[in-house]
Amino acid sequence: MDVTQSSKSPSDWTEIDSSYRFPTLFLASKAVAWLLLGSIFSLIASIKMHSPSFLASCPWVTYGVMIPAALNAVVYGFALQGAFAALLWITMRLGQVKLVGPGYLFIGSALWNIGVLLGVIGIMAGHGSGHTYLEMPGFVSPILFAAYTLIGGIALVTFHKRQVRELYPSQWFIFAALYWFPWILTAGSYLLVMSPVRGVTQMIIGGWYASGLNVIVLGFVGIAIIQYMLPKLTKRDLHNGYLSLFSFWIIMLFGGFTGLLPGQSLPSWVGSLSAVCSVFVAFAWLVLAYNIYRTIGGVSGKSGGLSYKFIYFSAAAGLLSAVLTAWASRASVADVIQFTLFLPGLKWLHLYGFVGMGLLGCIHYFLPKITGIEWSRPAQWTAIFWTYAIGTSLVGIAFLVGGWKHGKGLIDPETPFMDVVREGIAPFVRMSTVGELLVFVAAALLCWNVTTLFCRTYCSCLCLGGLSQNKAGTSSETKKSQPKKSSKNK
């Protein structure tokens, strides 16, 4: 048995925290802003499903444009950006290391936001590429890549300079995600958007990109958060590091092959390989879940606070989405759910439920820690959790159950198609609209809370005259001034 313990003295921690306070706040506040925007797009698209004449005259907001715009805003704006913030924080906590080059990180994150903004505007203006997850116009990929080089580069250099050399399992996952993303981004956007390969290969490469992004990059950051936060919040040690390693290897080897369900117009081997690999990934998830269960078993939910609820939900959604993906890839099931709402159901369960919940839990936990300012209205956070959790569940259930019904209708040639998409799935579509509305409310509250925190942190730094130093590190004044306040509190 071997348990790592932090050995830093408190003053070092202050220095470390302040080194990444603003970059991380910046990333997190922009991420939740993108979540808000994405949920607005989703809401518009969802309303259009049952009221097709809603905003029909404007080419910028047609259903066909809102769907990819929402997906890209949530994936690149919220999930990836939030993931950068979370993984930087975890890297620095576990490595007990100061952020290297916060200025570059600022440039990188600004560039990233510009890229995503241009991409989403491009999609809305009709320049989308038509490939799922890579809809952004071709010129955006170099911007994103350049931005990522700065963000990911800084994360890797920081990782490299860590004081605690011993690696915690979360760090492997983060490290792998950091390396995986630039590979798939360059290969995917080059082979699909910039210099497209010919014919149906595009579809397979698209599936490869999607699974790399979802299962490996976002999935690994989500797993890293779960494995780090749950033991931390419950003050336990991870049950078995080797079990994590075991899952890590399996997901990394097989996760890149899971994106293509059987039943598409692709050679049979593509779908079959995908089906086999998704079963391996589900197995790895079960092992992960067991490991987490053994770690936090017997802890009551209350002791971990609200963050614990977020992360717990995230872990449950992640497990459910991995198992459902494996189940959906059985040929007999795939015949039903192929081309139905079930697939967006899986996608949103993964993005909102697993990745999103994890990121929100992380943000809720660490922003007050690194800024030294508590959330001004904790009750709002409880509201955020419940609206977001119910909203996500409604969207997920509506799409998964509605998708199953959709599929059952599609494979029965006796049912007229109009009945399938109108009467058959209408109640579920309405349900998903309610869900999207709740997610939107949660995102709006979230945005308000994070932005206020951002402003308050900024103001407090201004008051303390630390503006000139706060990007590169906190002045000694700030450090000294803080204990005073704490004594006032008491």
Add this chain to the structure above:
Amino acid sequence: MSAKPKKTVHKKKHADEREPGVHQEPVPVLLFVILLLLAFWGMMYLHTNAGGFNRYVYGPFESYAMVSDVQPGSSDDPMKRGADVYKSICLPCHQSSGLGAPGQFPPLAGSDWVNVEGPNRMLRIVINGLSGPVEVNGQSWSGAMPGFGDLIASDEDLAAVITYVRNSWGNEASVCTPEEAALVRSESADRGRPWSSPELLNLSVEVQ
């Protein structure tokens, strides 16, 4: 600022806060057993469902052989019939790819003996065989091929296999009719020995 009193200091918090550690115990053997079983199942699954990783196998078809077997056409389609004859007689030497074997059996795919206007020489080789050195696509081959005239008794089968060879693996040459096969067979009825390359080259390519 109303929130000021709520401010707390992270210094104090961090001092209490400990990072999670890791226990390290060996992975239970059971998990490796499950992994192995999964791998075995995966192989079996791919064996039955992946269509031999062939690019022509889609949807309900299970293998390349199945796809080619269900191609539309009459039971007397010479290509189908020829394929059957080829499988039983020619395939051991010339291979299913029609490429033969390097240094032993010359190729049929893309061969300059096959892709000519008429099937006269091919018919004679199949009926009586060929011995002595022969040049195929500028490469010399030695060795002998026995005659199969007796084995392929029906003229329709004989014509079909010639047609099959002349129109497979990228070959694009004319169809051989059963009448042509019957004519050549009757002409070479009393020959009784294999042809040699120069003899054949003196004959016209077309059946006359």
Add this chain to the structure above:
Amino acid sequence: MNQGPLLFLSVLCAMAASWMGFVLMPQVQLGNQSTRLVKEIGRHYPAERGGIAVKGHDVYRAAGCVSCHTQQVRQSGFIFDIVLTDAGDFTDLVTSLVQQANGDLSDQQAADIVANAPKTILEGVSKQTVDSIAFLFKDSGGKVAANIRPTGPDIDRGWGPRQTVGLDYLFDEPVLMGSQRIGPDLADVGSRLADRNWHLLHLYHPRTVVEKSIMPAYPYLFETREIGDSPSPDALALKGEFAPEEGMEVIPTPEANALVEYLLSLRIFHPVFEAPYIFTQAEPSENIDSEMEPAE
């Protein structure tokens, strides 16, 4: 467990494996596909889209039609029709064999089939039956053909005569196969709905032609303008609640025309090796024909 380089190497290996499996291998297998000569129509397939249909594909992509429409037909199985193609010389023998093959036939029906060959003997049978019947007729002088018929819900809905395969998308850029069927499949929409005006009306306001449609209208693809000296021949024939105000007419923009041309070019009209079926259509209808010249 703190070997960074080892971690890096393992990530690299896993990355390379997934890249080989789903990028390199498909590219090697399918990347070099070329057009094939289809004997039934005497042309190469697929043909590169020509004329304004190319622009239509772009309109289709920009409007995000792919969010609701797939362009892939699934096939769950196949059955065969057995046809007597040639009765041969021994009609009595063949007649008895025909009856043996299909026990439901009366003497008279069997004799009719033999007399009027080619004629169908049996419909919707499995491959095993096909093989046993072929064996039955071997050396009888009678010749039978097994005509394959694809089956499956998509095909029963009339969305296409066969499953779509990789070759069908050879000239699509980008390939917009889609993953959602909020709307019907469009892989063969050009054969199913070949009326240009229907498509224009449908795009202008789907409820004019499909009462229960949930498709959004695309009014921005049309121009509503005052009627000049005389009504334009291109104006849409709109009636009732959808009609424009008095003195106005609705004219499709070039984008709308291009999109319709593209939709009409979406057709599956003959078999390929990967997805065989019995080719029955004589020739694709004339107006589309001009857009589908072979790319030789």
